[in-house]
Amino acid sequence: MPKQELVVLGQTAAPAADGCCPELLTAPLAEDQAAELAKVFKALGDPVRLRLLSMIASGAGGEICVCDLTPAFDLSQPTISHHLKLLRQAGLIDCERRGTWVYYWLLPETTDRLAGILTRPGRPAPAAPRS
């Protein structure tokens, strides 16, 4: 059921491809790059999705079952499923069915990418949250 991500941000591991890392803070963003980036940020622009992503990223073993996600919200199960789908289409998470349950995990390449885009060149390292 995965295999439908939008493959945004061109996260193809190539160190410096052609249309490589969009530069948000140092050069004017091209129109198409802005459109792709906006999809990811829009996916993060909802409190429910942020909490979902947070729960997924901090889940034991790096993954979590939908059945553990749903009861944490005052929302119907289809609504949670919808938000998970949007996060998946943004390339932020992926999932796999294992028997009865579906497990989700974070795709760190995308968050790393965003962090890099939001980092000013002069900066040594943005203070990661103290674990």
Place this chain on the structure above:
Amino acid sequence: MPKQELVVLGQTAAPAADGCCPELLTAPLAEDQAAELAKVFKALGDPVRLRLLSMIASGAGGEICVCDLTPAFDLSQPTISHHLKLLRQAGLIDCERRGTWVYYWLLPETTDRLAGILTRPGRPAPAAPRS
């Protein structure tokens, strides 16, 4: 005309205040923190606003005049003004009137904050775009 930011993210320079840095990737996000974070990400979730922010951040002298921003888009001047207002309310930029023209500049604390939130603890430093 500034002075109406939402003061999101509690960017009060305190190194480790009480509800300090929300941990997106290492611990489940609290509801109110998720709501505040979502406002900022939502402001970034539009291609026009991303390009505006990019142009502002990369402007000569760290600032740029609205009159240089508006003609770069196929949008009406009030629409640009509207997007700038949203970016301002998200705490991403600020502005000042100097004579006839209004100048905007980036508030790096907010983007730094977001970069930190999106950075995994194990990570040394997200690759900042090569200047």
Place this chain on the structure above:
DNA sequence: CTCCTGATTCGAAGTCTGTCTATGCAACGT
């Protein structure tokens, strides 16, 4: 095979967003 549970998909309210035109306000020049 049939039933039950977990999860996604579908269709339909209700609300929010992005955009426009029209208007208002501030600063400058004549």
Place this chain on the structure above:
DNA sequence: ACGTTGCATAGACAGACTTCGAATCAGGAG
């Protein structure tokens, strides 16, 4: 004082987003 230019605000409207209940699909158990 008056008109012009630059920018912000107000109101209106189409399209998108969020949410729900109902229906559907996938696995496991009896």
